[in-house]
Amino acid sequence: MAVYKRSYRAYSGRLTPAWSRFFVLTRYALRGMFRSKFLTTIFVLSFFSPLICAILIYLNHNATILNMMHARHNEAINVNGDFFLGFLGVQGGIAFFLTAFIGPNTIAPDLANGALPLYFCRPFSRAEYVLGKLCSLFYLLSFITWVPALILFGIEANLSGPGWMWENRSIASAILASSWIYILMISLLAMAMSAWVKWRIAAGALILGVMFFLSGFGAAINAVMQSNIGFYIAPGPLITRVCAQLFGVDARIDIPVAGAWAALLVMCGICLALLAKKVRAFEVVR
Numbered sequence: 001m002a003v004y005k006r007s008y009r010a011y012s013g014r015l016t017p018a019w020s021r022f023f024v025l026t027r028y029a030l031r032g033m034f035r036s037k038f039l040t041t042i043f044v045l046s047f048f049s050p051l052i053c054a055i056l057i058y059l060n061h062n063a064t065i066l067n068m069m070h071a072r073h074n075e076a077i078n079v080n081g082d083f084f085l086g087f088l089g090v091q092g093g094i095a096f097f098l099t100a101f102i103g104p105n106t107i108a109p110d111l112a113n114g115a116l117p118l119y120f121c122r123p124f125s126r127a128e129y130v131l132g133k134l135c136s137l138f139y140l141l142s143f144i145t146w147v148p149a150l151i152l153f154g155i156e157a158n159l160s161g162p163g164w165m166w167e168n169r170s171i172a173s174a175i176l177a178s179s180w181i182y183i184l185m186i187s188l189l190a191m192a193m194s195a196w197v198k199w200r201i202a203a204g205a206l207i208l209g210v211m212f213f214l215s216g217f218g219a220a221i222n223a224v225m226q227s228n229i230g231f232y233i234a235p236g237p238l239i240t241r242v243c244a245q246l247f248g249v250d251a252r253i254d255i256p257v258a259g260a261w262a263a264l265l266v267m268c269g270i271c272l273a274l275l276a277k278k279v280r281a282f283e284v285v286r
Contacts, residue, residue, distance in 0.1 A: 021123060025132025030139060033102055042101070043144075046094045050148035053087055054155055061159040079156045081247035084149055084171055088178060088243070091148065095141045096186055096211070102140070103190025104203035106133045111278065112198045120281040130191070130275055137187040146179035174246035182239055185264060188271035189235075195278035211235055231255050232263045239264070 016024075034040055060077045077083070110116055119129055153172055157165035190207050197203040214234050221230030231237045237253050241260040244251030253260075 018123070022128040022132035023135065025119075025124075025129065026135040026139065029106065029133060029136035032105070033136070033140065036102075039098070039102060042094070042098055043140075046091065046098070046144045047148070049087070049090050049094075050152060053152055057152060057155050057159065079160075080168070081171055081174070081249050084153070084175060085178075085243060085247045085249055087152065088145060088149055088175065088182075091145050092182055092239075095144045095183070097208075098144070099137065099141065099186045099190045100204045100207045103137065103187070103207060104194045104197070104200040106137065106191050107194040107275075107279065108198045108200060108203060111195065116279065117281045126276070126279050130272075130279060133191060134184075134187055137190065138183055141183045141187070142179070145183065146175050149175045149179070171247065174243075174248075178239075178243040178246050181242065181264065185235060185239070185268060188268050188275075192271040192274040195275055228253070228255050232259065235264075235267060238267075 034043075056077050057079060060079070110119070116129075120126070124132075150172060153168075153175065157168075189210065190203075193203045193206050193210070197206055215236045218230030218232070218234035218237065221233075222228060231241070231253055232255070237255075238260045241251045241253045241255055241257065242264065244253075245257045245260075
């Protein structure tokens with residue numbers, strides 16, 4: 001409107017709290033993710049495994065079925081740390097391939113179209129920008145990993161009684177801790193690759209390549225040097241070692257748990273450093 005009319009009035013509505021403004025980025029990122037029919041299909045298919053596990057847990061407590069199988073309670077399926085670790089392994093694989101598909105779309109479009117200055121001229125810091133994009137991946141992957149796992153835990157606790165839930169309360173905390181560190185690692189990796197490789201297909205291939213190449217290279221180092229030092233550069237074995245310790249299960253990976261945690265934190269720190277290098281309001285081109 002023309003300035004001389006002096007009819008401009010400042011916005012007088014309710015203001016969004018400053019601490020939660022980055023959720024605007026999360027909301028719009030999630031809206032863009034589900035525009036893809038392929039992504040929506042994979043997301044829906046990821047719920048078949050929890051559904052099958054829920055049916056198996058129910059049948060494990062069904063007296064008629066157990067009598068037909070001549071089995072007692074927990075003989076058909078033993079719902080323990082191994083059960084939930086295996087379930088999260090399946091769901092984690094789906095979550096990883098889903099991240100490789102959607103991760104390159106988090107930051108690369110903003111960099112390719114020069115949109116970062118438009119973000120940072122508003123009340124968004126660089127950390128809030130990264131956090132908003134990270135929360136979109138965290139929100140999506142949570143519904144594939146720890147949310148259905150806790151639902152299965154609740155079903156088993158309801159069928160087995162409060163005693164089972166109290167005895168296995170550490171499993172619930174292990175589900176949360178293992179899922180969160182896994183989601184954080186693959187999300188930061190996907191965002192770092194998205195920031196440095198602006199071509200979506202190449203970024204997705206690079207995410208898969210980094211995970212599988214480092215695992216293969218680490219196995220080669222172990223074979224040549226007759227040691228376990230190669231596990232420290234392989235994200236897959238590191239996650240397996242940490243999650244196995246949380247669930248109280250033997251991981252068959254002979255490295256200290258503290259070393260595995262330290263290596264994972266170093267990897268996450270490297271991804272954050274790569275993001276800090278690229279996520280800025282301006283870019284110097286030589």
